[in-house]
Amino acid sequence: MAYISAGIPYFSENSLSKDNKYMVQQIAFILISAVAIGVAVKAFGKVRRNILLGQDEAVTGDTGERWRNVLLVAFGQRKMFKRWIPAVLHFIIYAAFVVTQVELIEIFIDGIIGEHRFFADKLGGFYTFVISFIEVLSLLTFFATFIFLARRNLIKLPRFKKPEMKGWPSLDGNLILIFEIILLIGIFTMNGTDVVLQQMDPEHFKDTGTLAVSSWLGPALFGGMSEGTLIILERVGWWLHFAMVLTFLNYLPYSKHLHILLAFPNTYYARLKPRGEMDNMDEITKEVRSMMDPEAAFDEADMSEELPEFGASDVFGLSWKNVMDAYSCTECGRCTAVCPANITGKKLSPRKVMMDIRDRAEEIGRNLDTGSDEFAKDKSQPLSKDNYDDGKTLFDYTTPEELHACTTCNACVEACPVLINPLEPILKMRRYEILTLSQGPQDWLPMFNSLENSGSAWAIPDDRDKWAKEAMKEG
Amino acid sequence: MSNLRIPTMAEMAAEGREPEILFWVGCAGSFDSRAQKVTVAFCKILNAVGVDFAILGNEESCTGDPARRAGNEFLFQMQALQNIEVLNMYNVKKMVTACPHCFNTIKNEYPVLGGNYEVVHHTQLLQELINEGRIKMKEGGEFKGKRITYHDSCYMGRVNGVYEAPREVLQTLDADLVEMKRCKSNGLCCGAGGAQMWKEDEPGNKRINIERAEEALETGAKVVAANCPFCLTMMGDGIKAKDKQEEVMVYDLAELILNNMEG
Numbered sequence: 001m002a003y004i005s006a007g008i009p010y011f012s013e014n015s016l017s018k019d020n021k022y023m024v025q026q027i028a029f030i031l032i033s034a035v036a037i038g039v040a041v042k043a044f045g046k047v048r049r050n051i052l053l054g055q056d057e058a059v060t061g062d063t064g065e066r067w068r069n070v071l072l073v074a075f076g077q078r079k080m081f082k083r084w085i086p087a088v089l090h091f092i093i094y095a096a097f098v099v100t101q102v103e104l105i106e107i108f109i110d111g112i113i114g115e116h117r118f119f120a121d122k123l124g125g126f127y128t129f130v131i132s133f134i135e136v137l138s139l140l141t142f143f144a145t146f147i148f149l150a151r152r153n154l155i156k157l158p159r160f161k162k163p164e165m166k167g168w169p170s171l172d173g174n175l176i177l178i179f180e181i182i183l184l185i186g187i188f189t190m191n192g193t194d195v196v197l198q199q200m201d202p203e204h205f206k207d208t209g210t211l212a213v214s215s216w217l218g219p220a221l222f223g224g225m226s227e228g229t230l231i232i233l234e235r236v237g238w239w240l241h242f243a244m245v246l247t248f249l250n251y252l253p254y255s256k257h258l259h260i261l262l263a264f265p266n267t268y269y270a271r272l273k274p275r276g277e278m279d280n281m282d283e284i285t286k287e288v289r290s291m292m293d294p295e296a297a298f299d300e301a302d303m304s305e306e307l308p309e310f311g312a313s314d315v316f317g318l319s320w321k322n323v324m325d326a327y328s329c330t331e332c333g334r335c336t337a338v339c340p341a342n343i344t345g346k347k348l349s350p351r352k353v354m355m356d357i358r359d360r361a362e363e364i365g366r367n368l369d370t371g372s373d374e375f376a377k378d379k380s381q382p383l384s385k386d387n388y389d390d391g392k393t394l395f396d397y398t399t400p401e402e403l404h405a406c407t408t409c410n411a412c413v414e415a416c417p418v419l420i421n422p423l424e425p426i427l428k429m430r431r432y433e434i435l436t437l438s439q440g441p442q443d444w445l446p447m448f449n450s451l452e453n454s455g456s457a458w459a460i461p462d463d464r465d466k467w468a469k470e471a472m473k474e475g
Numbered sequence: 476m477s478n479l480r481i482p483t484m485a486e487m488a489a490e491g492r493e494p495e496i497l498f499w500v501g502c503a504g505s506f507d508s509r510a511q512k513v514t515v516a517f518c519k520i521l522n523a524v525g526v527d528f529a530i531l532g533n534e535e536s537c538t539g540d541p542a543r544r545a546g547n548e549f550l551f552q553m554q555a556l557q558n559i560e561v562l563n564m565y566n567v568k569k570m571v572t573a574c575p576h577c578f579n580t581i582k583n584e585y586p587v588l589g590g591n592y593e594v595v596h597h598t599q600l601l602q603e604l605i606n607e608g609r610i611k612m613k614e615g616g617e618f619k620g621k622r623i624t625y626h627d628s629c630y631m632g633r634v635n636g637v638y639e640a641p642r643e644v645l646q647t648l649d650a651d652l653v654e655m656k657r658c659k660s661n662g663l664c665c666g667a668g669g670a671q672m673w674k675e676d677e678p679g680n681k682r683i684n685i686e687r688a689e690e691a692l693e694t695g696a697k698v699v700a701a702n703c704p705f706c707l708t709m710m711g712d713g714i715k716a717k718d719k720q721e722e723v724m725v726y727d728l729a730e731l732i733l734n735n736m737e738g
Binding site for chain 1: 514539552633673683
């Protein structure tokens with residue numbers, strides 16, 4: 001038989017050989033899937049652990065509004081459409097990604113039970129439609145991917161060439177696109193050879209109907225090849241497709257590409273409070289109130305504790321949402337491109353602030369994984385996030401110079417397509433500098449002093465309503 | 476305009492009266508010589524249309540915005556709690572301010588500290604007064620047909636979503652309103668927010684207000700309209716740095732309206 005001579009006994013009529021080889025493929029499939037999924041689950045668990053290094057933050061506000069954000073901003077990608085070209089290209093890739101998952105269901109069923117195109121005969125015309133839909137999106141994605149590669153490497157958009165993009169972030173961006181291309185090659189090899197094989201051996205290759213792309217691309221690429229070669233290519237395409245899916249799955253936790261998953265929870269948990277409202281520090285309110293009202297009883301217990309830390313010097317001082325923001329960042333740089341400080345050559349880049357938080361969280365996570373007491377604050381206690389000191393802070397990543405350049409204009413907040421808020425961590429770190437370290441720009445001291453002494457932002461000895469008296473005199 | 480009247484809350488309270496609205500002047504409006512002109516212009520408008528208002532005078536204190544954005548939460552809360560005490564003592568319900576930073580802090584940050592007031596920005600009040608017909612514009616005023624560009628302040632625009640009220644006010648001038656490339660939610664900051672007003676720039680290759688002034692000049696506008704005392708300073712300085720201060724003027728909306736009002 002042609003199948004046997006081709007070395008692919010998948011469809012061999014020799015039942016013994018067929019079952020054995022069948023089993024080999026099935027066992028390989030199940031083992032590879034189990035290992036790949038197991039490793040990925042562990043890595044995702046670490047991402048979750050790292051996000052939870054941040055402090056608790058209550059999720060308040062209207063749930064309906066939260067779902068609205070998920071639907072419009074994450075699913076609908078509304079914020080992307082401020083720039084049409086990347087928005088359309090991105091939407092194509094995203095839609096292809098989502099819709100291709102339907103095909104993955106079949107790959108899993110086929111892989112486990114050893115079937116070939118399980119749904120083809122069961123769904124009939126609908127199957128043709130679904131696979132065709134995936135194919136059209138995949139073909140568009142193929143071109144979109146090349147355009148994206150060109151934007152990153154040939155056109156050199158300024159936002160992809162900032163200092164924080166050197167090295168791994170640039171490679172990461174390119175790798176994802178290359179993976180995507182390999183995945184698509186897998187899909188079209190698998191479908192294209194299948195279409196040709198359906199003509200040659202309709203008994204084993206179920207009729208998929210006329211597929212939108214492979215019905216012409218398949219014969220064009222693979223027509224004229226021998227049945228044996230085609231059968232090998234079909235298997236190569238199928239396994240390549242599947243292998244790339246597993247590769248992606250395991251790559252995500254280490255990549256900026258994690259945004260394809262985290263965009264959804266991140267938009268859900270995005271703050272609903274007014275943009276202009278900085279979170280109140282209640283512990284300070286308590287202190288100020290007791291200062292203003294000397295009769296108020298001083299809480300002795302509060303005083304005896306060690307000096308509290310105000311603001312954030314590390315991931316531990318941020319909220320878990322700030323850290324989730326960092327993990328949701330895909331380093332597109334829309335925030336940095338609109339940042340007035342960055343535009344005018346200052347060091348501040350909101351994207352870098354977010355990348356720094358993720359890098360620092362990763363570093364802490366890796367150190368926690370070692371379990372070594374070299375990272376423990378109290379060596380007699382086991383290492384944990386509450387008993388951690390590696391001698392570093394977030395300030396080793398983000399410098400005061402960067403933080404001081406922020407005008408709090410909210411352009412970065414407005415720009416982010418997945419509702420990341422780079423301003424919050426910047427302001428929390430400013431708080432740490434001023435309140436805990438008593439440091440910060442010297443220029444601010446006269447303003448602080450003036451506020452404290454005269455309640456005015458400028459030290460001007462005049463009465464506050466001098467202007468009014470003069471204006472009334474002039475009439 | 477004669478008999479300009481700017482009563483304080485204390486004076487009114489002594490007469491047993493409460494004004495319809497409190498005008499929150501802010502530090503810039505009180506002490507900055509350029510912003511003082513805006514404050515007076517706004518008072519003249521309020522007088523002219525008979526809005527019953529008062530100021531706090533010496534009982535007003537900085538809202539604390541620059542301290543909070545600099546990171547000095549302690550100082551911010553000292554200011555905020557003192558102000559809230561005064562405002563609540565006078566039973567203040569409604570306020571207007573010509574400063575977007577004061578506006579934002581009072582509107583969004585005072586409630587959690589016990590200060591709940593209805594607060595509007597002066598451009599919003601001006602729009603209301605125009606819509607009600609209380610402010611009437613001259614036929615063919617000084618700015619008729621003149622090219623004007625409006626600079627969105629971050630704290631009214633992006634932060635509080637007020638883009639249209641100031642533009643509608645400007646429409647009444649019959650001017651040729653042109654937008655800068657970056658406007659509304661994409662508007663570029665003047666460079667003063669986040670307590671930058673009180674410090675030198677971090678090292679860079681340009682000042683933010685120069686970048687913005689260049690953009691304003693590109694429109695060919697003869698007037699740059701602003702709604703924030705800090706933007707006013709920054710844009711004024713930027714245009715001066717480009718040596719265009721003779722040709723291009725920077726005004727607050729209140730000044731433009733006062734100039735074009737009937738009566």
